[in-house]
Amino acid sequence: MDRQAIIQAEADYVLHTYNRPDIVFSHGEGMYLYDSDGNKYLDFTSGIAVTSLGHSDPEWVTAVSQQAAQLTHVSNLFHSAPQAQLAQKLVENSFADKVFFCNSGAEANEAALKFARKYARSRISTLHSPISKTNIVAFTGGFHGRTMGSLSATYKTQYREPFAPLVPGVTFVPFNDLAAAQAAIDDNTCAVIVEPIQGEGGVNPATAEFLQGLRAACDAHHALLIFDEVQCGLGRTGTLWAYQQYGVTPDVMTLAKPLAGGLPIGAALVTQAVAEVIKPGDHGSTFAAGPLVCAAANVVFDKINQRPFLQSVQENGAYLKHRLQTLELEQIVDVRGQGLLLGVALNQPAAPIMAAARNKGVLILTAGDNVLRLAPPLIVNMAEIDTAVTTIAACLEEVS
Numbered sequence: 001m002d003r004q005a006i007i008q009a010e011a012d013y014v015l016h017t018y019n020r021p022d023i024v025f026s027h028g029e030g031m032y033l034y035d036s037d038g039n040k041y042l043d044f045t046s047g048i049a050v051t052s053l054g055h056s057d058p059e060w061v062t063a064v065s066q067q068a069a070q071l072t073h074v075s076n077l078f079h080s081a082p083q084a085q086l087a088q089k090l091v092e093n094s095f096a097d098k099v100f101f102c103n104s105g106a107e108a109n110e111a112a113l114k115f116a117r118k119y120a121r122s123r124i125s126t127l128h129s130p131i132s133k134t135n136i137v138a139f140t141g142g143f144h145g146r147t148m149g150s151l152s153a154t155y156k157t158q159y160r161e162p163f164a165p166l167v168p169g170v171t172f173v174p175f176n177d178l179a180a181a182q183a184a185i186d187d188n189t190c191a192v193i194v195e196p197i198q199g200e201g202g203v204n205p206a207t208a209e210f211l212q213g214l215r216a217a218c219d220a221h222h223a224l225l226i227f228d229e230v231q232c233g234l235g236r237t238g239t240l241w242a243y244q245q246y247g248v249t250p251d252v253m254t255l256a257k258p259l260a261g262g263l264p265i266g267a268a269l270v271t272q273a274v275a276e277v278i279k280p281g282d283h284g285s286t287f288a289a290g291p292l293v294c295a296a297a298n299v300v301f302d303k304i305n306q307r308p309f310l311q312s313v314q315e316n317g318a319y320l321k322h323r324l325q326t327l328e329l330e331q332i333v334d335v336r337g338q339g340l341l342l343g344v345a346l347n348q349p350a351a352p353i354m355a356a357a358r359n360k361g362v363l364i365l366t367a368g369d370n371v372l373r374l375a376p377p378l379i380v381n382m383a384e385i386d387t388a389v390t391t392i393a394a395c396l397e398e399v400s
């Protein structure tokens, strides 16, 4: 199929939920993607913060190929080594005591909210209290996914309203407004769900005071604190987990995007207290954490969880941020974020800049109307950063 035929077939047969540019990618290698016409693109998107090792990392390819030849799927009715190994790594390198696996970020948040409901129920029965304890506190700008539960805690009304009624009892509080959050969290709250660094909402980092205050309020009211690290977790911000930079640990942390380097996976990591209320049959998934996807994830985790690797994310992230901050273009009103998850807030729409950069061979993302989002593979180097920044600057000068 040539490029036009592919685009036409998609228009004819694929449900139109995405607007795509007329590009068909054929392959990728490291920091680069190649289209069907042979054009080369520097990838500062990582497939929306997924391909942290870059495209077709040789160790990842070997692990996936070998595992595919050996065993791909057995369902969760049986044990398998790659899943056990991955769970051990996640627990031994985080606050958590147990892991629940699923297939995406939305599913991970869905699991987290279900666990919070069950945990709350167990507390009510212990306390013999008349409270319902089913409410959820979420935040303006938050994005947690498109399934009914995750969507209920996602802020953008245009995502939620066409599908109402959603899960009841969700209150949205201004992000980083601790007093408002304290006022909203009470004995009827079962969970507070927050991204330590909001991705889709505009690359907005939480303040330490905010997350620490949420922790205290959750403790005071026996509510679970859920950190959604689907986008900001696993090395993206320069530490293994974003929460490590805040001096706060959650009760539940959700992961997905980068965990298997491009294969579908999600995870909800929980403390022992949460784990104790979840019983066989409470939740499950046919595909989750099969041997193939976990073999991939084990490679990703082992490579990212190395001090020199994380150090390089910190250094390159700081360099990228510095380069953007010193561009001195009037269109740039703010540069924010951490590590290699950075937002460039503009005084103009971001989408035309993203399109112009793509035409010059650099792929970037937007986050909201006026923010450019940069989330390159974590293997990016300073020369590639220079190329991306120079291209973005040229686009800003041309398209304003």
Ligand SMILES: Cc1ncc(COP(=O)(O)O)c(C=O)c1O
Pocket (backbone or CB within 6 Å): 048, 104, 105, 106, 107, 109, 143, 144, 145, 146, 195, 199, 200, 228, 229, 230, 231, 232, 256, 257
């Ligand atoms: C913070 C966050 N949570 C959840 C999700 C949903 O993940 P998925 O698209 O894998 O369902 C996303 C996706 O962008 C996200 O950024």
